[in-house]
Amino acid sequence: MDEQDKGIKEEKNMPTSDATEKTPKDISRRNALKALAGIPVAGLFGFELSRKINYDKNRRSRIVQELGLDKMDFSIPDYGKDEARDIIRIGIIGFGRRAEQLSAGLGFMHPDEVERRTNNNTLRSWLEQENLNVAITGICDVFDLHAQRGLEVANNNLRDGASKLPIKRYRTYQDMLADKDIDAVIISTPDHHHGFMAIDATKAGKHVYLEKSVAHTEEELNELYHTVKNSHITFQLGHQITQSTVFKQAKEIIDKNVLGKITLIETTSNRNTAEGAWIRHLDADGNPKPGDEKSIDWMQWLGNTPYVPFSIDRFYNWTKWFAYDTGLIGQLFTHEFDAVNQLLRIGIPKSVSSSGGIYYWKDNREMPDSLHCVFEYPDKDLTLLYSGNLASSRSRGRVFMGHDASMELGNNIKITVDRNSTQYQKGIASGLIDTSEPMLSFNPGAGQIDAVTSASERYYADRGLTNTVIGGRQVDVTHLHLREWLNCIRENKTPSAHIDVAYEEGIACLMAHRSYLEKRQVFWDEVNRKII
Amino acid sequence: MISEKNYTKSQLIFLLTLRFAIGWHVLYEGISKVINPQWTSADFLHESQGILSGFAKWILSNADLLATIDVLNAWGLVLIGLALIFGFLFKPAAIIGSILIFIYYLSVPPLVGYEYTLPSDGSNLIINRTLIEAIALFGLALFPTNRIFGLDHFFQSHFKKRTKNG
Known part of the structure; x- marks a missing residue:
């Protein structure tokens, strides 16, 4: 069927009184016009769309203006500047789950975790993290397994891989504090150790990043407050939220x-x-997690708390x-x-x-x-x-x-x-x-x-x-909080927490x-x- | 076989109205996503239940894939909407569009026992407006109007002439 036939056939259905008088040329022109029927619809759409866009823009900017929020910029202008700085040597006291997250914030991750996150595609944001120029040179944990894990994490830097500086395991936190090769400590133990460890670390002249909560008793809290106030160290409480x-x-x-x-x-x-x-205390399959009296220094774990026999329940x-x-x-x-x-x-x-x-x-x-x-x-x-x-x-x-x-x-x-x-x-x-x-x-x-x-x-x-x-990139807030602490140490400023x-x-x-x-x-x- | 030459005037008006309405809706769905830099299909995909939930999770597990799907989806909707309105490559657009909308339906079907946190449009049991739109769009592919009221008219004529002359 050619174009003309089609036009005529179609015309049969159209109730125009003078259809029979039309020449093929008229019909063809008319068909051509009909073929463009979408244009007015699209035109109307375009008109309504621009009205809608203007309306929304106008409304939003009026509300934002009314609220005085039209000028807000929250970028961190110097984030990601990879300048060479002196390495700060960090010791981590208590290497459990939180310490792994803190290490990741510093730029260190266990090879197994790197592999897991490579497989589920969540490694990229970590790889884009700013280099904080730190080395984890000391691990202190009462549990051999956690200490070992800590050593492996410390030896896998995001940029350099294996650590250039030696990494030591300390049996007690006092040993770590006595070591002049540690500049700063991160305390991520169970809460009953926080207060006195932070006090001792401050007295030893180490900069302190202390996980919450601050202290377990009022006396400890007062002592910590006065000790830090009278020191020159940089203290940051682990509240990354801000x-x-x-x-x-x-x-x-x-x-x-x-x-x-x-x-x-x-x-x-x-x-x-x-x-x-x-x-x-149970893993994903419902089996007890590892740990016994041989691998855990139970007396040290108890600290100043009343003696109770070893309990894996209490430990975890x-x-x-x-x-x-x-x-x-x-x-x-x-x-x-x-x-x-x-x-x-x-x-x-x-x-x-x-x-x-x-x-x-x-x-x-x-x-x-x-x-x-x-x-x-x-x-x-x-x-x-x-x-x-x-x-x-x-x-x-x-x-x-x-x-x-x-x-x-x-x-x-x-x-x-x-x-x-x-x-x-x-x-x-x-x-x-x-x-x-x-x-x-x-x-x-x-x-x-x-x-x-x-x-x-x-x-x-x-x-x-x-x-x-920040600037369209996902950034770990713990990383930013640690970064703030380290920058304050270097520039002798006061961090937010x-x-x-x-x-x-x-x-x-x-x-x-x-x-x-x-x-x-x-x-x-x-x-x-x-x-x- | 049904062809567009057999329609009565009221049938044609109905088919055109339906075509423009669906085209308009699909086009705006696409454009609203294109012009909103914050839009992402992630919230929608998080809701997914039923046979496509595994597929949705797979998309969500990969940031690059999600970004690609978002772009393809938004621009796909724009192109399908334009194709429906202008009657250009109408049949493939209607068929692809109905499949796409059917995928939206299958991602969050209102089956008994499926609960969603995002508010739904009206009260639905198995059938919802998304499914009806998918069916209606597929129907439009079977009752095409593009060769009378659409740019396909020119292309078809052009093609016919060329085959005739050649």
Whole structure:
């Protein structure tokens, strides 16, 4: 069938009165016009699309302007400058799971882990990390297996491979501190060692990177505070959370008074796994993890805590007992407090009351699995709430409640304007601001996958504790926090999680813990600087 | 065999309306992704359940692959949308488009027992709007209108003339 036939046949279906009078040329022209029927549709589409784009742009820029957020830049301008610097020699005390992550942040990884991450495609961000010019030259662990693992990690540098400097295993942390070939120490032991180890390290003149929580008793905390204050070392508490880009944005948002007066902050921990409830002595197949009295120096592990016979349960699951930790407070609330304190510098609360109990994980633990603490700051017109639960993973977020807007802060930021806000009254009335859903969200990680897998890791990622994005690249926040510490050591500056914030956090945590133990509201005596 | 010459006027109007509507929707789905630098299919893929969930996980496990899929998907939608509206390479576009939309459906099918965290559009049991769009688009491939109301008219004429002359 040729073109003309087709035209005629088609015309039969068209109810035009003068169809029979048309010449083939007319028909052909007409068919050609019909063939272009998509053009008006596309034209209309283009018109509506440009209207939509303009509308969105306009609305967004008006909201952003209204909130005063139009000029925000959070890049780290000097990140990635690979300049040669003197090598800082680091000793790691306590080489468990956290120490492996810290080593990765420094640029060291076990060959097996390199292989695993090569296979699941999560190695790249690590390889792109800035060279921090450090060497791990000492490992101290009471468990032979962990010490051995530490030595292997220390000998596998991201750039140079095997270490040029000798790597030593120290049997005790005192041996390490006595060695002049160690410049700085990272303390990542169970919590009951933190305080006195950090004190001794400071006295030995070593720079200290101390994992949370700061100290297990008030006396230890006071001594640590004064020792560091009277020293020349650089002290950093291991709270990597503030290195995240979203925290810098959140700070900007609060400083610009976008939220109005904040009188309530709600922080939570929400976990629902055995591992999350500190049951960690079994491997993925349910078999007991390695370790016995021959390979573990049990007396050294116990430190100043009361003697108990060797227990693999205590060795791996120490968080369950009061002798070694403060549980939800020490492990999880510390991050929440740090997040809030870095943003608002709320300091030490006037009073704390805690309550809770062991409601789900009814094993041999002393530590509550459900705990709720109220921190009062009457001078700042502010209440900080903490609610931790280990038997429900329902995400309850971390929310800053202001009179004008609330901010949910995790690995992104969501700001929802309050429907009774004074500041935004006009915007709400004009319909520019919708109070039924988050008005703005910042998500610097969009378009990137997070390389996290297990439920616990996912939890940390959701709370901004693992990665952040700088210039479109995923960067490990622990790496940034270590980098800040090392830069401060070199330039003799004060890092973000310095001894004052560490002290405030330590006191707030000890108050919360004491309140739970003594079943009463505890207070901070500002004059005598002690918990009463 | 059904050909476009057999349609009544109202049938043609219906087919064209459907073609433009689906074309418009697919084109905007594509463009909205292209112009939003933050867009990623990761959230959608995380939701995946059923027979394609393994495929979704595989894409998610590889950052480069995910980025490639995102670009191909967004631009694929744009091209399919344009092809449907302009009636250019209409049949392959309609068939590929319906398969693509069917893949979206299979990634998050509303089957009994499947729960999703992202909000769904309306109340669905097995059948949802995505599946209906896939079916409708496949139907359009069977009832083509591109050789009357589409650029394929010229190409076909051109091709016919050439074969006739040659």
